[in-house]
Every structure is written in C-alpha cells, then in structure tokens.
Amino acid sequence: MSAGEMIEVVLPGKVEPEGLQVRQGAVPAPGPGQVVVRMEATGVSFAEQQMRRGRYYDQPPFPFVPGYDLVGTVLTAGDGVAPSLVGTRVAALLKVGGWASHVVVDAADVVPVPDGIGAAQAETLVINGITAWQMLHRQARVRAGQTVLVHGANGGVGSVLVQLARAAGADVIGTASARHHDALRERGVTPVDYRTEDIPARVRRLAPGGVDAVFDHVGGRSIVDSWGLLAPGGTLVSYGTASTRDDEGSKQWPVLKLLGRVWLWNALPNRRHAYFYNVWAGRALSKDRFRARLRADLTEVFEALRRGDITAQIAAELPLTQAAEALRLAESGTVAGKVVLHA
Known part of the structure; x- marks a missing residue:
C-alpha cells in the first residue's frame, strides 16, 4: 500500500465473516x-457480530465499513x-467506519492517548x-x-468491568465458562459457570442478602433473573441482548422489550433501580456535553491502566x-479480552 492509498473492510450484507470485502482507494482529505x-x-x-447478521438495532444500511472504535x-x-494535533496518537468512538487504514473523524471527537500506552492496549479500552x-x-x-455480579466476566467489557469494580473496593461475582475461572480468581x-451451574441459586448462596449491582449484557431470561438477585437499593444495568444474536425477526424488538421491562421495574414501588445503558445516550441533546463526558471518562480509564x-x-x-x-475468532467464544486489528 503506497502513501496515497487506503484499504477498508466492507460489510456488504448479511454474510458469514468470509463474506467481508477488502477494498482499496485513495486516502481521504479532511474537511x-x-x-x-x-x-x-x-x-x-x-x-x-450483530451487524453482520443485520441484528444491531440502529446499524446503517448495507454496504458499510464496520469498526466501532479506533486508535x-x-x-x-x-x-x-x-x-x-497532527502527529498525536488519539482514540475515537465511531460506531462504524473503524475498519480502515485511514479514517476521517471530527477533531472534537478524538481523545489523546497518554504517552506509554501502546495502540493495541489503548484500543482494548475505548468502547469497552x-x-x-x-x-x-x-x-x-x-x-x-x-x-x-458481572455477566460475561471474561469478555471485552466484562474483563474491564471486573477490574474497575475490584479497584473500587467491591466484591465481584463473575459468570464465565470454566476455562476462564482461574484467570478470574x-x-x-x-467465578460462576453459566453453562453448568444454576446462576441465581449460586449467587444467592454467595450473597444471601442480594447483590448491590448486576451488569447484564445477555438480555432475555437472564435480565429477569438479574433483577431478582438485587438487594434492596440495588441497581441493574442492562447493556445488550447477546442472547438474541442469532434470532430472526425484528432487530429492534429485543431492545424495545428490554426498555419496557426497565420502565416497568422502575415504576414499581420498590427501592431497586434499572437502567438500559447506551454509550450514545445524550449525544442528540447536547453534543458538547457528550464529548466532554466521553473525554473525561476515557481519560480516567487510561489513567487506571497507567496506575x-x-x-x-x-x-x-x-x-x-x-x-x-478476526471476526470468526471473536465469535468463537474461546478467547478472553478483545481481538484487535492493525493496519
């Protein structure tokens, strides 16, 4: 690839990973x-993984270049x-477009990466x-x-979440398959084996009074169990519908159903709270506030890495x-952490 050329990976439609297309073109110019x-x-x-199945609830029309974030x-x-700013290493949250050798980004959306943190290291900590x-x-x-309680404690988000929770002084219970238990310990x-153990029963034995927070990316039946495991005053944070990844039908329905449950639970006369987390929440109302919060929080994450x-x-x-x-590997369920692509 010459200095004036770029490559990008295109998702042409609902395809298996091998259906991704590599395309070459000219390096874009910034506006x-x-x-x-x-x-x-x-x-x-x-x-x-959801997008290639047409299952991500607000993905753009095919074809497009995937890539949720980059460094x-x-x-x-x-x-x-x-x-x-030229010559500075930065991170950016994109939603799509990151699987390319050169990417145009609004300058207000980039966050400097501190010295001493490698590109691949930083990449694991952007969206996650x-x-x-x-x-x-x-x-x-x-x-x-x-x-x-952290579901998927070995995953991209889960592996960061358990470490931040421990750094905050919390006791952490994490669900994962048995191969990841030693690393979690x-x-x-x-650790709790989600494949062989009754998760609610096991968690109740570990925390008889309930847990103070549950982080659930699974959705479906899991979200109901998670709500039932909360202690008085506890908080449920739902942030995905992994259990519906391979389903057919509406891609919006699982999210709408989750939002309906969250609304209903919060309307009940109890001291527990439920949230559906969306990293983009608030961006439409105030882009400046969204950017400031993103910059502040990602800077905190990078500092936690340096510490x-x-x-x-x-x-x-x-x-x-x-x-x-890379996509096939990430979908295999055999790896811990994040699969990283480099130019």
Whole structure:
C-alpha cells in the first residue's frame, strides 16, 4: 500500500465473516473541523457480530465499513483544527467506519492517548473501557464494600468491568465458562459457570442478602433473573441482548422489550433501580456535553491502566486484511479480552 492509498473492510450484507470485502482507494482529505487518522488499531466488538447478521438495532444500511472504535495517529488536519494535533496518537468512538487504514473523524471527537500506552492496549479500552466506567461509576455508583455480579466476566467489557469494580473496593461475582475461572480468581473474582451451574441459586448462596449491582449484557431470561438477585437499593444495568444474536425477526424488538421491562421495574414501588445503558445516550441533546463526558471518562480509564488498576486484555492481534479470521475468532467464544486489528 503506497502513501496515497487506503484499504477498508466492507460489510456488504448479511454474510458469514468470509463474506467481508477488502477494498482499496485513495486516502481521504479532511474537511473543516476534521482530521484524518492513520489507524494503528481497531477492534472486533459484539456490535460487529450483530451487524453482520443485520441484528444491531440502529446499524446503517448495507454496504458499510464496520469498526466501532479506533486508535491511531493524526495524519492531516482540516481548516479550523490546531496544527499541533497532527502527529498525536488519539482514540475515537465511531460506531462504524473503524475498519480502515485511514479514517476521517471530527477533531472534537478524538481523545489523546497518554504517552506509554501502546495502540493495541489503548484500543482494548475505548468502547469497552468507556462502557465499563460509565456503567460502574455513573449509573450503578458502586462503592467499596458492595457486592456486584458481572455477566460475561471474561469478555471485552466484562474483563474491564471486573477490574474497575475490584479497584473500587467491591466484591465481584463473575459468570464465565470454566476455562476462564482461574484467570478470574487471579483477579479476585468469584467465578460462576453459566453453562453448568444454576446462576441465581449460586449467587444467592454467595450473597444471601442480594447483590448491590448486576451488569447484564445477555438480555432475555437472564435480565429477569438479574433483577431478582438485587438487594434492596440495588441497581441493574442492562447493556445488550447477546442472547438474541442469532434470532430472526425484528432487530429492534429485543431492545424495545428490554426498555419496557426497565420502565416497568422502575415504576414499581420498590427501592431497586434499572437502567438500559447506551454509550450514545445524550449525544442528540447536547453534543458538547457528550464529548466532554466521553473525554473525561476515557481519560480516567487510561489513567487506571497507567496506575495498574486494570490491564489491557488483548485476545489476539491480526492485520486488517484478515478481518474475517478476526471476526470468526471473536465469535468463537474461546478467547478472553478483545481481538484487535492493525493496519
């Protein structure tokens, strides 16, 4: 690839991972207020797994370039952007477009990556770190001495969430398959095997009075069980519908059903609370406020990494041209952490 060329991975429709298309083109030019970021690391999130099935609730029409987030170096800057930004390593939250060697981003949407943090390390903590930090500290407001339950404790978000919760002084129960239990114990997490154990019964034995917070990305029956495990004053944070990934039918219905449950539970005369977390919430109302909060929270996550409160869990690194293999690996359920793509 020459200096003036870019490559991008296109999702043409509902396809198996091998149906992804690699396309070449010219490096884009930034418009006013924009920068071109030379991608150094992007990732495979659960969102892309849903998107290739047409199951992500607000994905764009096919074809499009997936890629929820990225880390890279600012290559060029458009009018109105400080020239000093060129050459800076930054992170950006995109929703789509990150699976490309060069990406145009609004300069106001990039967050500097501190010195000493590698691109792949930082990439594991963009969408996953923001999600974990905001759910833990902005919604559940977990405090030292509390007990929390994290579903999918070995996953991209879950692995960050359990570490942040432990750093906050909470006791953590985490669901995962047996192969990940030793790693969870090393992090001070009490593991529960979601494949072989009765999760509600096991959690009630571990926390007879209920748990102070549950973080649930599964949806379906799991969300009802999660609500029932809360202690008085506890908080349920739902942030996905993984159980419906392979379903047919409306992609909006599982989310609408979740929102309906959350509304109903909060309307009941009880001291428990339920939230449906969406990282993009509030952006339409105030883009400036959204950006400021994103920058502040991602900076906190990067500082937690530098302190050693959390580690960057890289499941595998593959070149962008092997996005199909990366997506297949991420969907296999055999890895812990995040699968990272590099240019």
